[in-house]
Amino acid sequence: MATARTANPAPMAGLNKPANGQLRGQTKTGGQQPELLSNVQHPSAHKRTSIPQSSGGIKFGDDWKKCLELPPKDTRVKTSDVTSTKGNEFEDYCLKRELLMGIFEMGWEKPSPVQEESIPIALSGRDILARAKNGTGKSGAYLIPLLERIDLKKDHIQAIVMVPTRELALQMSQISIQLSKHLGGVKIMATTGGTNLRDDIMRLDETVHVVIATPGRILDLIKKGVAKVDKNQMVVMDEADKLLSQDFVVLIENIISFMPKNRQILLYSATFPISVQKFMSKHMQKPYEINLMEELTLKGITQYYAYVTERQKVHCLNTLFSRLQINQSIIFCNSTQRVELLAKKITQLGYSCFYIHAKMMQEYRNRVFHDFRNGLCRNLVCTDLFTRGIDIQAVNVVINFDFPKNAETYLHRIGRSGRFGHLGLAINLITSDDRYNLKNIEDQLVTDIKPIPSSIDKSLYVAEFHSVDAEDGGEEKA
Known part of the structure; x- marks a missing residue:
């Protein structure tokens, strides 16, 4: 299986081997996105x-x-x-x-x-x-x-x-x-x-x-x-x-x-x-x-919702990509079919993208997981397969393209960002059908999901560095 090995590949005339979960478009470099994974040391890089x-x-x-x-x-x-x-x-x-x-x-x-x-x-x-x-x-x-x-x-x-x-x-x-x-x-x-x-x-x-x-x-x-x-x-x-x-x-x-x-x-x-x-x-x-669960959601994750129609979702996602300072993002859909369709759309918009779901061959799942973890791609589209325990320190933005049905799934999804006490952003695309779910999840988790502002303060989700002192909680944890 041929696999591209650069974070910012050249433009492609078409999609390359979509079955392996690695769709790649021309990565847009004109926005505010930083050099990929510039401040994160991956375990494999030791x-x-x-x-x-x-x-x-x-x-x-x-x-x-x-x-x-x-x-x-x-x-x-x-x-x-x-x-x-x-x-x-x-x-x-x-x-x-x-x-x-x-x-x-x-x-x-x-x-x-x-x-x-x-x-x-x-x-x-x-x-x-x-x-x-x-x-x-x-x-x-x-x-x-x-x-x-x-x-x-x-x-x-x-x-x-x-x-x-x-x-x-x-x-x-x-x-x-x-x-x-x-x-x-x-x-x-x-x-x-x-x-x-x-x-x-x-x-x-x-x-x-x-x-x-x-x-x-x-x-x-x-x-x-x-x-x-x-x-x-x-x-x-x-x-x-x-x-x-x-x-x-x-x-x-x-x-x-x-x-x-x-x-x-x-x-x-x-x-x-x-x-x-x-x-x-x-x-x-x-x-x-x-x-150790006085509250359910991580303190470092800021949560927003954007009220959209189904047809506006891809346009909204494109706007988020152009305005946010994303190190790596995970984008959740509620079905395997929608995962593949969205990954194709993201690639057509010109952004590098992988996807993963349970119906893929295990060989391809392993490759996608390994390559995304090692920073070869900025964006990953997936189902709830990826909500359990997966620890990728570079992820600072989670987007619920499809809003989950229950509070437990929501909690595990947004927990993919803000790992080990760091800052992260969770953005939910909400249609009229999701508004009751949104209220129920807020109540069950005793959390506040706010309307998305026109401009999001980078200090809420972009890593700020300071000198290490005696009160720091140490380094990365699994």
């Missing part, structure tokens, strides 16, 4: 460290921190969602030095509130039920204690992380591999539906310590006797509200039945419906409850 894979290269008494190759400091202003901490340090948790090296080389300097609450409890072996906002460091809250507790002397599966989407599984496996790169032999495997089952079977014939999976695929491997989980000590469910919904709950119950009774269960989510309470009472032992 330099390879020269430190050996184990601590053997660092002698006792060495200042090991001087040997680390850290990413550039992110000095963007952060909100209290991530800065209202107790002042703890990662070194306070008695973590292995090799794990601390991975943490610092990810650019994570200090734990966020959910990490301060979770890490010591998870290390003690106790079950956890944690509720925290999207983009406040939930992934690090469970991956750090999970990796700390891996025993390299044991060659069986010791931890399983379950997530609802393939993209999130790949993202979590990449973060886990980066965090554990100095631990000297932690074997991490991602397995999802839509990929070659034989490859997974062959991989599990070797040592695997951590499996990051979607429920259907890991259950299939368990039932085939390939993934042996009878000695598994930790189960994590990220986006637990989705995993325990009707789509997945039967699979989850089945998976749990193959595991030992004394396993540890960690649940993380932004919302906890009644299905989570039922699971907790049935499978968890006096879980430690964390609730």
Whole structure:
């Protein structure tokens, strides 16, 4: 599959291979949009460290921190969602030095509130039920204690992380591999539906310590006797509200039945419906409850609506593109057909654009996700496939081209911007059919979605930089 590799490709006579989700037009450079991703350090951009894979290269008494190759400091202003901490340090948790090296080389300097609450409890072996906002460091809250507790002397599966989407599984496996790169032999495997089952079977014939999976695929491997989980000590469910919904709950119950009774269960989510309470009472032992949700929406996201007719939506979107200072944007539609149609329209308007939805081949989904995450395109059009846990720090604008039907979907959509306490903008295109939904969502989330002004203050969503001081909440979090 041919894939363009420049952020601003040359003009095209027509659309190029639309099936792969990567539509590209002539990127307009005359507006106010900045150089793409100019102020954001992507995980994939980190330099390879020269430190050996184990601590053997660092002698006792060495200042090991001087040997680390850290990413550039992110000095963007952060909100209290991530800065209202107790002042703890990662070194306070008695973590292995090799794990601390991975943490610092990810650019994570200090734990966020959910990490301060979770890490010591998870290390003690106790079950956890944690509720925290999207983009406040939930992934690090469970991956750090999970990796700390891996025993390299044991060659069986010791931890399983379950997530609802393939993209999130790949993202979590990449973060886990980066965090554990100095631990000297932690074997991490991602397995999802839509990929070659034989490859997974062959991989599990070797040592695997951590499996990051979607429920259907890991259950299939368990039932085939390939993934042996009878000695598994930790189960994590990220986006637990989705995993325990009707789509997945039967699979989850089945998976749990193959595991030992004394396993540890960690649940993380932004919302906890009644299905989570039922699971907790049935499978968890006096879980430690964390609730950091005094309010539902992130403090750094400013929300607006524009009242339009259906026929005015594309024109309105074009106006937003020309007037906003977009680093990267995610644009949501309510159906796969509308995703492809809108992506084609955006390309015809002259803007570089990718699209992604659940009906695409997995190979193309992986490529689009990888390339957008690495900054090869400014705009992504998608369905709600992309609302769960996807962490792309460069996204500062989310546009609901089609307004969602419920508050939960709206919350997860707008949470794709303003990640880890940074600033973001959420703009909703509202038709007459959406006005009641708008009011209901405002009431349920106790939030204020304002009419869009003629000019939007850039300080509301464009990164402002300042000197790093002792009160900063650290660097980027997963």
